[in-house]
Amino acid sequence: MHNKTIKELSTLLHSKQVSATELARHYLDRIAASQHNAFLDVNPELTLAQAAAADARLAEGSAGLLTGIPIAHKDIFVTKGWRSTAASKMLGNYVSPFDATVVEKFGDAGMVTLGKLNCDEFAMGSANENSSFGAVKNPWDALAVPGGSSGGSAAAIAARLAPAATGTDTGGSIRQPAAFCGITGIKPTYGRVSRYGMIAFASSLDQGGPMARTAEDCALLLNEMVGFDGRDSTSLTADQGNAREDFTRELNAPLAGLRIGVPKEYFGEGLAADVEQAVRAALDEFVKQGATLVEISLPKTSLSIPVYYIIAPAEASSNLSRFDGVRYGYRAPEYTDLQDMYKKTRAQGFGKEVQRRIMVGTYVLCHGYYDAYYVQAQKIRRLIADDFQAAFKDKCDVIMGPVAPTVAWDLGAKSDDPVANYLADIFTLSTSLAGLPGMSIPVGFGQGEKNAKRPVGLQIIGNYFSEAKLLNIAHQYQQATNWHQQAPEGV
Ligand code: GLN
Numbered sequence: 001m002h003n004k005t006i007k008e009l010s011t012l013l014h015s016k017q018v019s020a021t022e023l024a025r026h027y028l029d030r031i032a033a034s035q036h037n038a039f040l041d042v043n044p045e046l047t048l049a050q051a052a053a054a055d056a057r058l059a060e061g062s063a064g065l066l067t068g069i070p071i072a073h074k075d076i077f078v079t080k081g082w083r084s085t086a087a088s089k090m091l092g093n094y095v096s097p098f099d100a101t102v103v104e105k106f107g108d109a110g111m112v113t114l115g116k117l118n119c120d121e122f123a124m125g126s127a128n129e130n131s132s133f134g135a136v137k138n139p140w141d142a143l144a145v146p147g148g149s150s151g152g153s154a155a156a157i158a159a160r161l162a163p164a165a166t167g168t169d170t171g172g173s174i175r176q177p178a179a180f181c182g183i184t185g186i187k188p189t190y191g192r193v194s195r196y197g198m199i200a201f202a203s204s205l206d207q208g209g210p211m212a213r214t215a216e217d218c219a220l221l222l223n224e225m226v227g228f229d230g231r232d233s234t235s236l237t238a239d240q241g242n243a244r245e246d247f248t249r250e251l252n253a254p255l256a257g258l259r260i261g262v263p264k265e266y267f268g269e270g271l272a273a274d275v276e277q278a279v280r281a282a283l284d285e286f287v288k289q290g291a292t293l294v295e296i297s298l299p300k301t302s303l304s305i306p307v308y309y310i311i312a313p314a315e316a317s318s319n320l321s322r323f324d325g326v327r328y329g330y331r332a333p334e335y336t337d338l339q340d341m342y343k344k345t346r347a348q349g350f351g352k353e354v355q356r357r358i359m360v361g362t363y364v365l366c367h368g369y370y371d372a373y374y375v376q377a378q379k380i381r382r383l384i385a386d387d388f389q390a391a392f393k394d395k396c397d398v399i400m401g402p403v404a405p406t407v408a409w410d411l412g413a414k415s416d417d418p419v420a421n422y423l424a425d426i427f428t429l430s431t432s433l434a435g436l437p438g439m440s441i442p443v444g445f446g447q448g449e450k451n452a453k454r455p456v457g458l459q460i461i462g463n464y465f466s467e468a469k470l471l472n473i474a475h476q477y478q479q480a481t482n483w484h485q486q487a488p489e490g491v
Contacts, residue, residue: 001026002160003487006069006217009163013058013068020054020068024112027070031114031161036137038152038161039072042115046081050112057110065220067110072162074153075116076123077103077208078197082113086199087131088121090349091329100197101229102166102208109224114162118152121351122320123168123201125149126176126421127414130353135411138181139488141452144408147177153211154181160491164212164221168198170205171308172403172428175440178211179403179457182442184474184484185211186218189464190435191236194229202315203234205308205432214484215441215474219247222467241465250472256290258473261396265301266427272406278444278456279402282477286400289476294396298387303380304429309422310364310377311433316354317361323349353418385434392463398473399461402427407446407454427459437467441474442483455483 001009001018012018028044047070054068078084078096085091099107107113120130128136128151136151138144139159146155150167154177157165167174169187178185186209193208200206210221227244229235236242262283267276283293325331325345332344350358364373391399404424414420431438440457448454458477462470478484 006163010065020051024051036155037134038156040075040116040118041083054110070114071111071164072114072117073166076168076199082116086122087119089132090323101194105224120149123149129415141448147180149173150177157183167211168208170201171432172425174209175403178440180408182455184441186439189437192226194232196231200319202312215471219471222247247468250468251475253472258291259396260291261296261391261399263298266401270405274446275402275456282443282458296391300384300387307377307380308429313357313361314364317358381433384430388434403440403457403459439470
């Protein structure tokens with residue numbers, strides 16, 4: 001059952017071969033027995049109540065394609081019945097009075113929430129090791145990180161603890177964990193998916209998206225996610241291109257004539273041989289399907305790391321100022337006066353990496369440094385976006401390359417070295433800074449410790465609003481290969 005795709009499960013539900021309740025129980029049992037630390041909160045009673053409601057809709061004939069399909073949410077999306085912690089001690093016991101727009105939309109579609117997924121604290125990280133509630137284990141290799149920050153989402157899908165999950169991507173957090181766990185994920189164009197109820201990290205970059213095993217499943221999920229939301233000030237309207245659309249409509253289009261840009265900066269020094277080999281083999285498959293490869297250049301790629309690690313912390317320092325021990329969340333138990341309460345609350349409630357980013361962000365926004373760092377970073381951000389537009393203008397239709405320079409690293413290997421984590425984001429940050437859609441699909445395996453298989457992801461980047469095209473390309477690849485169907489041992 002748990003090896004079925006959303007599409008297949010939907011058929012079973014609609015033909016009454018399985019009920020939403022049976023499906024929910026099946027996954028809840030798997031979650032209860034799992035050892036990956038992927039889930040931070042479950043509430044079987046509520047899950048089963050949602051499943052019963054889905055069964056009623058299925059019985060009365062008012063069910064849609066996703067009705068009764070279980071989904072788990074990254075613990076960045078707030079949810080009414082499950083704790084919403086952002087994997088931070090600061091929000092350790094926080095229960096939201098409302099659902100995030102994305103959660104609400106999936107609820108309206110009749111999907112059944114399985115629980116909340118572990119992630120890096122406030123989505124800051126690349127390995128899920130910054131969670132206040134412990135690291136997540138990669139289902140392919142218990143010695144490896146699952147990637148981050150949506151590590152719980154990716155691990156849950158790979159371990160078949162959920163057929164669908166939400167993720168958020170600020171600088172790669174959907175694509176990189178999808179790559180490390182051998183699943184499929186897409187970060188839409190910035191502004192397509194509402195950020196309302198997504199606990200804010202860096203508001204000009206944060207974007208929610210679906211994670212599943214196949215491109216087709218991601219298309220089905222994305223169908224419910226996009227659209228204007230007046231409660232998110234940067235949500236795009238239908239007039240701006242954010243009309244709802246059927247992302248499955250182009251899935252079966254042939255790829256003959258597709259021009260794939262291959263950025264030379266993505267294949268240089270630092271790219272591990274096992275990753276390069278799998279990525280190049282995937283490119284060959286596209287050539288077999290009639291695509292052509294065009295070498296392109298994205299010259300500002302290396303600047304994406306300093307630029308991102310100025311802009312994201314700057315926005316984070318502002319967004320996280322709301323956690324002051326007064327309005328909600330954690331408050332230090334002992335303090336002398338108001339100032340002391342703020343200080344102790346924030347020192348005790350935030351983890352190391354979050355505190356580091358608040359300090360960096362506050363620094364670059366200070367009078368005297370603002371022009372030198374923040375304004376400068378904003379200018380280069382524009383140049384990074386221009387690089388992509390130059391490539392899309394007349395050279396290529398999409399861009400492909402690795403998601404990350406290596407396969408998943410060992411748990412603990414970089415946990416004391418923030419810069420090593422930042423450097424591993426080199427291939428995902430530019431897309432986020434430019435606001436472009438990007439996805440990751442599994443294309444093979446590299447080698448970990450003790451010869452364990454560790455998945456490799458191919459990144460596919462498109463121009464604004466090209467999600468249907470990206471999903472089409474990914475789907476065509478998945479029709480011809482079976483990497484996306486492979487499961488970790490014991491699953
Ligand atoms: N790894 C990046 C960071 O640590 C991206 C995180 C994300 O996309 N949420 O900020």
